């Protein structure tokens with residue numbers, strides 16, 4: 001169970017930089033999730049850990065041993081590919097046994113014809129056969145051992161891929177979007193199966209996904225990537241509650257965090273989009289403009305308009321358990337509803353399911369500022385109130 | 395309605411004409427094989443074969459040493475196929491899976507061989523083989539054939555390997571399988587249909603080859619069937635029905651094999667033709 | 671092993687081991703491709719250069735190693751010899767005729783056989799027999815079919831009361847007969863390739879055409895033909911290159927006769943080398959034939975480039 005450390009890891013394909021400069025450390029038994037939009041370099045990161053892609057510069061160490069130039073098998077890792085990459089010509093049993101057989105393969109076994117004989121012999125060895133049976137049992141694949149991958153469902157294939165990873169008892173599991181090919185229901189099920197597996201084997205997992213639900217539910221720590229740059233590293237709660245910048249704020253959460261342009265003056269906050277009442281706040285920020293970040297569930301909608309700021313409903317999505325209310329501080333006109341500008345200035349709140357609102361209604365909205373985030377509108381970076389206060393007082 | 399019937403009738407007739415056109419010479423070969431020379435040259439050949447003459451086929455073997463020639467053809471064809479595939483598998487794997495300096499040139503070089511007329515090369519090859527003592531030898535013929543069959547096999551196999559997701563080999567690499575093992579245990583089993591197609595195409599290139607064999611092999615004991623049979627063209631001392639029977643025996647394996655792996659051959663040919 | 675090396679280089683990352691690995695990777699690639707390329711260099715490229723070299727000498731078959739350098743003499747002699755131009759003409763006629771008829775016939779066969787009907791697989795198999803049949807066997811059968819006194823062609827014509835000819839011996843008919851046999855032999859290749867191309871025409875296109883009320887002819891012209899065009903061009907190129915190269919069937923049917931009507935460049939090479947024993951001149955003809963093939967290919971790729979540019983613009 002190695003500690004994996006990245007020291008200024010950089011990757012470029014030709015002149016095209018894919019990973020800027022990656023510094024991080026993955027502790028023992030962590031479930032680290034690499035999260036980011038498509039094309040941000042997640043798979044590339046994972047493949048560098050696996051040794052399938054060369055690291056352009058920087059250093060990757062497992063327990064302080066530099067592994068940049070080790071072959072994948074020498075790193076004692078397992079890799080589950082997005083497409084599973086099962087061996088189509090082998091049965092499930094042969095697929096699962098393959099890593100074990102390769103461990104016991106000697107150089108001269110590779111001579112044509114000899115390799116067929118030796119493979120059969122190795123597969124018949126009790127330690128191999130038992131291990132395969134045991135892993136198959138654990139993943140409920142026993143009934144499918146003689147089938148080819150073609151004759152399996154998506155979920156079963158995925159389990160075979162996991163079984164193949166598991167059988168060699170590696171110390172690091174690398175998984176590249178293993179659930180992205182499954183339908184929603186199976187995905188939920190496999191999510192909990194992988195979590196259970198993680199808890200059972202107690203090894204280090206590095207898991208790539210662009211699905212924030214997977215990240216939030218499975219990770220012990222998340223690395224948010226965008227365009228090859230690390231945006232934030234932290235626990236799911238930290239990432240959710242204290243996003244390091246506007247990218248993270250928008251990427252995590254559904255609907256995303258609301259970012260409202262505001263001006264702070266003398267400790268009072270005024271919404272730029274709306275010249276009516278200013279909000280009194282306990283925030284001790286230096287004067288200036290900010291983006292105020294508020295999670296949808298931290299906004300209270302009051303249909304009676306008695307409390308909060310005046311706003312108008314522009315969208316209502318009833319999800320059954322709750323209702324998402326889209327609102328704007330400007331007046332809502334029909335033709336403005338669809339414009340890009342109106343989408344940008346629409347904010348979302350999560351309200352109880354039965355809340356009696358419909359599009360066009362005038363409502364009051366109240367922000368819970370005690371949990372709000374503040375961002376620098378120029379850099380998009382988070383401004384911690386404490387540091388802001390500190391710089392204000394010094 | 396009327397137009398449709400006319401259209402149907404037209405395409406049915408055309409198809410029938412095409413089938414007759416394609417099949418007639420083969421039918422005629424069989425018909426001739428089952429006729430006697432007196433019919434052929436005097437009374438006139440019947441449209442229908444005398445099926446009972448099949449029993450006389452063994453007597454052909456005394457007129458024409460066809461079994462020996464077919465044996466030579468088989469040796470040449472097997473040798474050509476084995477050598478050609480051994481070289482082609484490695485080259486196709488390299489072209490499909492590696493980046494290296496000179497890859498484009500190598501690929502072009504392989505395609506360019508399609509343009510070289512054998513008749514141009516037969517002269518310098520004749521000189522080369524006579525210095526190397528390869529004239530009049532079956533293995534010399536194999537060497538010459540492979541130069542023309544191997545590039546075809548490379549194209550078919552490269553296309554087949556290109557179609558395998560690279561992830562499967564990477565997966566094997568993670569499982570601890572070295573490069574050579576990836577080729578023999580992962581890639582090759584997955585392209586078996588294409589290997590079969592390439593093998594059949596190469597086999598019958600070797601089986602049918604005439605020009606080199608006719609030029610390099612002087613000894614009639616070592617003739618392949620193509621050269622042996624060609625020696626009967628315009629020669630009337632051997633009964634024509636025997637010659638035709640021998641030709642039929644020569645044709646039969648080619649057609650049977652072609653039918654068995656037809657689907658793979660077609661996809662092999664199409665890949666070669668379309669990807670060029 | 672690599673580990674120890676890399677540890678000692680820990681301060682200067684990605685230098686020696688990386689380069690070594692990359693080099694090892696290329697080395698593997700070269701190792702894999704070297705046998706094939708080396709083979710072709712020895713058995714094709716070297717003979718080709720020898721051939722070009724021979725074309726500049728007056729080498730004779732009896733003494734292949736001897737022969738004096740004569741410069742471009744063979745070339746100038748050929749250029750001023752009517753025999754050579756006849757041979758070139760025969761090549762062009764033979765090539766054009768076989769390519770046109772084989773492509774037409776093969777495409778037509780593919781179109782007829784593309785529609786599903788009972789017994790289609792069997793009919794398709796029968797139509798591919800000519801392609802599978804060894805050329806020597808083809809030649810034997812056609813020589814008999816074309817035979818002046820007992821051949822089925824003349825016998826049938828006789829029954830119809832039409833005059834008979836020596837199909838392979840009459841200068842008027844020699845080329846025709848050779849082309850017919852060749853077309854018979856090669857049209858299944860065109861058929862198979864075009865069939866595959868036809869089956870890749872998306873079904874929706876036909877349906878769209880039907881909805882637009884297009885008849886079978888206009889559907890073919892507007893939908894199918896454009897889809898087939900790229901494959902047709904490739905097939906035509908291959909057919910052309912192969913026709914320029916084709917030796918056996920002509921050699922066995924007519925040997926270049928009657929009166930040199932079918933004496934294509936390739937036949938000419940062989941006769942010059944092994945009948946006239948004049949290797950120098952034979953090689954010269956070969957080089958010129960090769961130039962012809964290369965020209966055809968270049969023209970083809972020129973057309974291809976223009977077409978793809980047109981498609982990109984459209």
Ligand SMILES: Nc1ncnc2c1ncn2[C@@H]1O[C@H](COP(=O)(O)OP(=O)(O)OP(=O)(O)O)[C@@H](O)[C@H]1O
Nearest residue numbers: 013016018036037038039040041042043044045210
């Ligand atoms: N072999 C390669 N050569 C050149 N560029 C590459 C190569 N592999 C990946 N890239 C580029 O690197 C970037 C990151 O790719 P990567 O596959 O890591 O993205 P990803 O985050 O896994 O995306 P996805 O979620 O779509 O899988 C992309 O812009 C891609 O185009």
Ligand SMILES: [Mg+2]
Nearest residue numbers: 042043044176
């Ligand atoms: Mg990816």
